[in-house]
Amino acid sequence: MIKDKVVIITGASSGIGEATARLLAGKGAKVVLGARREDRLEALAEEIGKAGGAVSYRALDVTEPSDNEAIVTLAKDRFGGVDAIFLNAGLMPSSPVSALRTDEWNKMVDVNIKGVLNGVAAAMPTFLKQKSGHIVATSSVAGLKAYPNSAVYGGTKWFVREFMEVLRMESAMEGTNIRTATIYPAAIRTELLDTITDSRASEAMHGLYEKFGISPDRIADVVAYALDLPADTTVSEFTVGPASQPW
Numbered sequence: 001m002i003k004d005k006v007v008i009i010t011g012a013s014s015g016i017g018e019a020t021a022r023l024l025a026g027k028g029a030k031v032v033l034g035a036r037r038e039d040r041l042e043a044l045a046e047e048i049g050k051a052g053g054a055v056s057y058r059a060l061d062v063t064e065p066s067d068n069e070a071i072v073t074l075a076k077d078r079f080g081g082v083d084a085i086f087l088n089a090g091l092m093p094s095s096p097v098s099a100l101r102t103d104e105w106n107k108m109v110d111v112n113i114k115g116v117l118n119g120v121a122a123a124m125p126t127f128l129k130q131k132s133g134h135i136v137a138t139s140s141v142a143g144l145k146a147y148p149n150s151a152v153y154g155g156t157k158w159f160v161r162e163f164m165e166v167l168r169m170e171s172a173m174e175g176t177n178i179r180t181a182t183i184y185p186a187a188i189r190t191e192l193l194d195t196i197t198d199s200r201a202s203e204a205m206h207g208l209y210e211k212f213g214i215s216p217d218r219i220a221d222v223v224a225y226a227l228d229l230p231a232d233t234t235v236s237e238f239t240v241g242p243a244s245q246p247w
């Protein structure tokens with residue numbers, strides 16, 4: 001049951017995170033929202049609250065361990081615990097390797113990899129203590145197969161795939177009852193494309209998304225499905241995209 005579950009959502013100020021916050025709150029979850037753009041979070045939280053939802057938020061930079069710890073503390077202080085965390089913050093400044101956009105490479109590693117690690121490290125002590133918890137993470141179809149212009153982005157998303165699968169296995173072996181779900185979206189209309197500074201990669205990706213892109217609500221539906229599963233059941237991977245896209 002989703003009702004009354006306390007769910008932390010990172011990258012909640014737009015796109016998949018925002019859509020998921022609205023959907024889960026509408027189903028009775030208590031949502032705790034984190035992102036760098038606090039003004040966007042405030043507006044979203046106000047909307048959810050006016051609709052009768054239970055919501056809290058704080059500014060969150062997932063690359064800072066202390067920020068991740070603080071949002072877990074907020075969830076526990078405001079709602080009495082944490083049942084799930086959706087690690088959704090991400091960057092996709094795609095470019096060919098030869099462009100040597102090393103600053104962007106490092107930013108992707110910091111957000112897409114370290115952001116996931118920091119979120120897990122912040123939530124894990126609570127999940128271990130209560131012997132339950134659900135960790136959901138956004139990877140990408142670029143975490144399943146190789147695509148030109150996505151060597152570093154795809155590499156970060158391959159990491160999420162590996163990390164989450166080992167976490168699932170270890171949790172089962174250790175009897176901690178911590179479940180995982182990794183989501184591999186294809187062309188979903190979000191602000192990810194806005195982070196692409198390479199003109200060739202940007203043109204190609206915008207053309208792809210204009211042709212195939214579907215709503216982030218579709219990913220929110222998958223998150224809700226995963227969280228609504230019985231406690232004895234894990235569906236660990238979801239590959240989701242437009243029915244018309246041959247990804």
